[in-house]
Amino acid sequence: MDLNRVAIFVRIVEAGGVTAAAAKLKLPKSSVSRSLTQLEQELGMALLVRGHRQLNLSDAGRSFFEAASKGLAAVEEAKDGILDQHRTPSGVVRLALPNFGTHHFGAMIARFVRKYPAVEIEVTTTTHQADPIRDGFDLALTMGKLADSSLIVRPLGRGDSGIFASAGYLKKRGMPHSPADLAKHDCVLYRTTARKGKWALSRGKEAQSVTVSGPLRVDSLALLLATMLDDAGLGLLPVHLAGTDPSMQNLTRVLPDYVVAGEALQLVYPASRHTPQRVRLLCEHLVASSAGCPNDRGPNPA
Structure with a gap:
């Protein structure tokens, strides 16, 4: 043959x-x-x-x-x-990232390139769930349930969200002191066309669902952040970005004891072919750099 x-x-x-x-x-x-x-x-x-x-x-x-x-x-x-065993890691890694947290993961990637200067990384930001085989990537960061079980999955944890708002908005409308207060505020809703939405808040073992509403609905986290910075209202943003994304330093965490449980975050790459050294090293670097952040590292979603 x-x-x-x-x-x-x-x-x-x-x-x-x-x-x-x-x-x-x-x-x-x-x-x-x-x-x-x-x-x-x-x-x-x-x-x-x-x-x-x-x-x-x-x-x-x-x-x-x-x-x-x-x-x-x-x-x-x-x-x-x-x-x-006899060569320095080199070559190109094609990496897909969702259009959120690019600064957070960008800092990790920059550190990797400094450590392995012969490796070139081509980063593509996507608005959809990237599939390494279908879309031609070596490695992809995905969020949520995976449809393709043939991919190798390296879990990074869970992208829990917190409630944030700008100082300007809070000065005009006041600071919420309980989940019930959220109903009195303008909330920027993400990925919905409905005038109202439900935020499933949890604090330890306590859980409650709060109906929120607002005149603005967006389908991009980048747009959500931009509108919130311009005093549009309260919004849900990934907690793990608060300490790494400079833009979020201009926002205040509201009801900081509460979170909305997010979807699983994971790195995925094809299982049906050999994984080059440079891809393995980048994957291990991102996993190690993400340890403890996002919060509540969860089980392998596959």
Whole structure:
């Protein structure tokens, strides 16, 4: 069996199609397609079902991919393991970050680059849940439940939120002293189209749901922060950013004993291929730098 054809098949599945795989491999599309056909002929079975818009794995193709990708990863890991012992970490890491906390994680990344100056990091901020395989990233920071169980997950904890407001707003409207007081205030609502929302506040074992409202609703944490800095009202922002994001230093924590439990934060990367040394080192650096922050490190969400 031609192992080059097996490797090309694995890349086709990882990339989601022949065209994308050809671009990543820097090979003509016709060559990649021909390699797939020859592999199927050699095995005597179809590995992919050709649809109108996409390629889907056949049952045989799924089994073959799982075995082949593990074998290919083992070979690459053995090769890179030997090389890693004799080389300085270098190359490019493509990292996806959500459009929140960029300053918080940016400081961690800057420290990593100072430690490993031969490593280049391309950071892309996203408004959606990044998928390393689908979107072509080496490493991604995600929040919430993951749909793809094939990814390796390194949990960072939970992004709990606190209630914040600007000094200007509090001077005009006063400081809330209890959760019930929140109903009397303008609240900037995040990711909702409803005029009212519910904040599930907790303090130790105490939990209560408070209905809040306000004339402003946004779908971006960056926009939420900007409006709050301009005295628009109370809002929920990640607690762990308070000490690292300079903009949040101009906000005051309201009802500081209460939090709204956030979603799980995690670093994810593909399990179906060898992870380069530079990616492993960056992942370990971010995990270590995040220890204890965010708060309440939770279990592996996978």
